[in-house]
Amino acid sequence: MQVGDLVKRQEGWMGWKRQQLGLVVNVDRAVVKVQWSADYGTFSHPITSLEIVVERRGLYEIGASQ
Numbered sequence: 001m002q003v004g005d006l007v008k009r010q011e012g013w014m015g016w017k018r019q020q021l022g023l024v025v026n027v028d029r030a031v032v033k034v035q036w037s038a039d040y041g042t043f044s045h046p047i048t049s050l051e052i053v054v055e056r057r058g059l060y061e062i063g064a065s066q
Contacts, residue, residue, distance in 0.1 A: 001024060001027055001032060001047055001050070001052060002024065002027060002055075002056055003024050003025060003026065003027060003056065004023070004024060004056030005023075005024045005052050005053075005054070005055050005056050006021060006022070006023060006024075006052070006053045006054040007021070007022050007023075007024055007032075007034060007050045007051060007052055007053060008020060008021055008022070008050070008051050008053050009045070009049060009050060009051070010048075010049055010050065010051050013045075013049040020036075020037060020038075021036075021037045021053065022034035022035055022036040022037060023035045024056075025042065027047075030046060030047050030048075031044050031045070031046060031047065032044065032045055032046075032047050032050060033045075034050070
């Protein structure tokens with residue numbers, strides 16, 4: 001998991017119904033800080049409670065040249 005990944009809470013974790021989609025803004029070992037959609041807020045979560053929906057793609061991967 002890395003900064004820029006789009007994530008959602010895994011079913012069964014507290015808040016999973018309200019936290020539909022979020023953007024990873026910081027990764028610190030097993031803890032990830034996520035900015036949740038709809039102004040829900042930014043919270044830290046254990047990495048095991050999140051599921052990656054879309055991985056961040058680097059500029060090289062999307063065809064950008066330097």
